[in-house]
Amino acid sequence: MxxxxxxxxxxxxxxxxxxxxxxxxxxxxxxxxxxxxxxxxxxxxxxxxxxADRIAAEGSTHIEVEGNTAVLFEVNSETDFVAKNEQFQNLLKDIGRHLVTQKPADLDEALQQKLHGEGDTLQDFITSAIAKIGEKLTLRRFTIFEKSDNDAFGAYLHMGGRIGVLTLLEGTTDETTAKDVAMHVAAVNPKYVSRDEVPAEEVDHERTVLKQQALNEGKPENIVEKMVEGRLGKFFEQICLLEQDFVKDPDQKVKKFVEAKGGSVAKFVRYEVGEGLEKREENFAEEVMNQVKK
Structure with a gap:
């Protein structure tokens, strides 16, 4: 083609x-x-x-915690200005309270539920907010975590919600440690907790690429396999949280840092506003001139 x-x-x-x-x-x-x-x-x-995919759409992530339930979600808007205003921030709080109390299974169910269990649906509530704020607003995604009394949530919003991370540590109630791990996830952006979570096909694909890379470098075939396994270790360090150098103390791995606090990382979720979405490209100067001509 x-x-x-x-x-x-x-x-x-x-x-x-x-x-x-x-x-x-x-x-x-x-x-x-x-x-x-x-x-x-x-x-x-x-x-x-x-x-990373080009980050384009505006809006904000938000985290709401109530008891043993926490939610991280993303709401998109057309401009960054709207994402910072008070009406939008109040909208985030209302959506957060709804999600942690009603605990919908997916986005479709969430939008059809009555807000806080009564009155208009969540979709109607968002539509009403659109009329007031004057921009298209969309609840794009959310993830709900549940924990026991012996566990801890870590909540972290970076750049006012541009990046949101929610972690769940088991075996410890130390929220400071859980938040430290969330800050690490925000900064380093791992894909998985441990190498056990990495799909076999992803590992096989990486192994194939690394092998061909080594052969193209002219390495003897009898040492290529050993080289590939060594480079695979680096690959796991890049994508697996527990194997990464902890950002606040690079001399120890994240796994050791959490274990020293008596806990273990159960799971995490990281959202970056607009990731994977395309935003229309605009020429600001041209837009202003068009407004002047009207």
Whole structure:
């Protein structure tokens, strides 16, 4: 298939590779974006970790905790200005209280439930807020955690809610430690708690890429396997929380830090506003001129 400038731009954003390298990779892989990423990695041109999806949509994450229930959720708005105003912040609090008390199973159920169990539905409540605030508002996603009296939630909002992290530690009620882990997750962005959670196909895929990378470097086949296993260890350190150097004390792993407090990491969830969403590209100067001409 024909390789377009947009495809080359997207691959550059994902890998950090040069324009001509990206064009060649897409040509060699018939325009398959994921195969092109692997092609560049195998040639040693791209970084091992793909860059995060472009963050575009506005809005905020929010965390609500009530007793042994906590929720992290994201509400999107059209502009950053709206996300900071008092009406929007009050909307977040109302949605948070609803989610922790009604505990819906999914987004569809949440929107159809009556707000706090009575009156209008949550969807109607959000629609009413849209009329007042003057922008499209969307409850995009949420995750609810439940704990026992012997566990601890860690809640952390970064940059006023641009990034939100909720952690659950078992075996300790130390909320400070749980929040420290949440801050680490916000900063480092692991994908899994431990290597046991990494899907086998993801590990196999990484092993294949690393093997081809080593062969392309001219390494003898008899030592390639050993090299691949060593590099796989680095791969797990990049994506698994427990194997990462703790940001507040890089001399110890996150696992050791939490164990020293008598607990263990059960799970975490991290939201970054707008991740995976596209925002319309606007020329601000042009927009102002258009307004002046009216």
């Amino acid at each position: 024909a390789v377009t400038a947009k495809m080359v731009k997207e691959l550059r954003e994902k890998t950090g590779a040069g324009m001509m390298d990206c064009k060649k990779a897409l040509t060699e892989t018939d325009g398959d974006m994921e195969k092109a990423v692997d092609f560049l990695r195998e040639k040693g041109i791209a970084k091992a970790q793909k860059k």
